[in-house]
Amino acid sequence: MRRLIATLALVLFSVPASAQLMDVLTAPKTLIDRAIEARSASDIAKDNEIVVKVNAIMGELGTVKASTEIYEQRLLITGVFDDKALYDRFESKVRMVKGVRKLYWHVAYVAKDDSRRKTMLDWADATVMAAKAQGRLVGTAGVADVNFRVTSDAFASVYLLGRARSQEEAKKALARARDGKGVKKVVSYVDVRP
Incomplete structure (x- = not known):
């Protein structure tokens, strides 16, 4: 502590x-x-x-x-x-x-x-999409959500940025980012490093 x-x-x-x-x-x-x-x-x-x-x-x-x-x-x-x-x-x-x-x-x-x-999302809807994607990371076992940044844009793309400690963690984080209503595309900028 x-x-x-x-x-x-x-x-x-x-x-x-x-x-x-x-x-x-x-x-x-x-x-x-x-x-x-x-x-x-x-x-x-x-x-x-x-x-x-x-x-x-x-x-x-x-x-x-x-x-x-x-x-x-x-x-x-x-x-x-x-x-x-x-x-x-x-x-x-x-x-x-x-x-x-x-x-x-x-x-x-x-x-x-x-x-x-x-067909574009407004700012509020894009913000909600990003918040929900971040929330899904928080609740995922084996994903250190503090090492990831999530955002989305007006085109319903979700972006994942950060560092995973393993390829398995990266796959889980990407799957959770993708697993959202209305998400059209996920772009990953995740580095994998222990």
């Missing part, structure tokens, strides 16, 4: 205040989860610094059209823009963020009058 508290304190002091506040406001269990992850506090702090930089870009551009997930400096960005110039500026600025080891770009430009918009 003392080790958990010490690790949590280390994470809190190594993470920028703005990232800590976002964790507390958006996902109360995130800080505890990160304290028990199979990663160092400095690795987690690097991830948080990158996300803060990307969020600053969104603030600078005045947009909330994208969403980020990150694990071990592997950055996954999803979203849909209806303004091509804004999309291009956002992509250009994100690609210049220092410290990103790998960028998984799943942001789309879809014009306001594009017929594909009729």
